[in-house]
Amino acid sequence: EADIYQTPRYLVIGTGKKITLECSQTMGHDKMYWYQQDPGMELHLIHYSYGVNSTEKGDLSSESTVSRIRTEHFPLTLESARPSHTSQYLCASSELSGQSTDTQYFGPGTRLTVL
Amino acid sequence: KNEVEQSPQNLTAQEGEFITINCSYSVGISALHWLQQHPGGGIVSLFMLSSGKKKHGRLIATINIQEKHSSLHITASHPRDSAVYICAVPPTQGGSEKLVFGKGTKLTVNP
Numbered sequence: 001e002a003d004i005y006q007t008p009r010y011l012v013i014g015t016g017k018k019i020t021l022e023c024s025q026t027m028g029h030d031k032m033y034w035y036q037q038d039p040g041m042e043l044h045l046i047h048y049s050y051g052v053n054s055t056e057k058g059d060l061s062s063e064s065t066v067s068r069i070r071t072e073h074f075p076l077t078l079e080s081a082r083p084s085h086t087s088q089y090l091c092a093s094s095e096l097s098g099q100s101t102d103t104q105y106f107g108p109g110t111r112l113t114v115l
Numbered sequence: 116k117n118e119v120e121q122s123p124q125n126l127t128a129q130e131g132e133f134i135t136i137n138c139s140y141s142v143g144i145s146a147l148h149w150l151q152q153h154p155g156g157g158i159v160s161l162f163m164l165s166s167g168k169k170k171h172g173r174l175i176a177t178i179n180i181q182e183k184h185s186s187l188h189i190t191a192s193h194p195r196d197s198a199v200y201i202c203a204v205p206p207t208q209g210g211s212e213k214l215v216f217g218k219g220t221k222l223t224v225n226p
Contacts, residue, residue, distance in 0.1 A: 106158035
C-alpha cells in the first residue's frame, strides 16, 4: 500500500478565500504530481516536480501554484478560490527514472467545493 | 499528442461474469497503465505493461502494440470490483513521465 497522504479530504469554502491542499509521501520519491479531475471526466496534470526546488506546469492551465521545499511535501495553493475551481485534486508520486514506465502512487484526493 | 479511447463507458455485470474493458490509443507507446478508481476517489495502479500479457489474481491485462490496443479482463467478477477503470499512456512515442488518461470505464457488478 502506497504511503501518500492528502489533507483535507473534503473542503467547502467561500469565493475569494486562500486555500492550501497538502500532499505528503513517505516513500522518498523524487517525482510528484498534482492532477485535477472533474466528475466523470479524465485526470488532467496541472503541476509536477522532479525534486526539491523543481516545479513545472502541466498540460491543463491552472491558477494554482505549488512548491517543493522538502522531498516529501508538495502543497498546492489557490490564492483566491472561485467556483470554477470546484473539482477533485489528486496528488501522486513516483521514482525518478524519467519514463512513462514508472508506477505512480496516488493519494486519496481532496474534493474541493467553492461556493 | 496521444488520444485515448476507452470502451464501454459504462458496464453492468452480474457477479461471476467475465468482464472485458478496452483501450485504444493513437500514437505508439513504450508502456500503458491500467488504474482502478474506487467510488471514494482513490486511485490504485493495477498494471504497467509494454508487451504481451500480465496477470494479477483475477485481473489480466493484454496489449497489442501493432494495433495500439489494450484490454483489461476480470474473471469471476465480484461486487467489490465495482470501480472506474482507467487506461493511461504517454503523450508521445518518445515516452514521457507525463501520462494521458482515458475517461474511464465505470464497472458495476451486481450480486
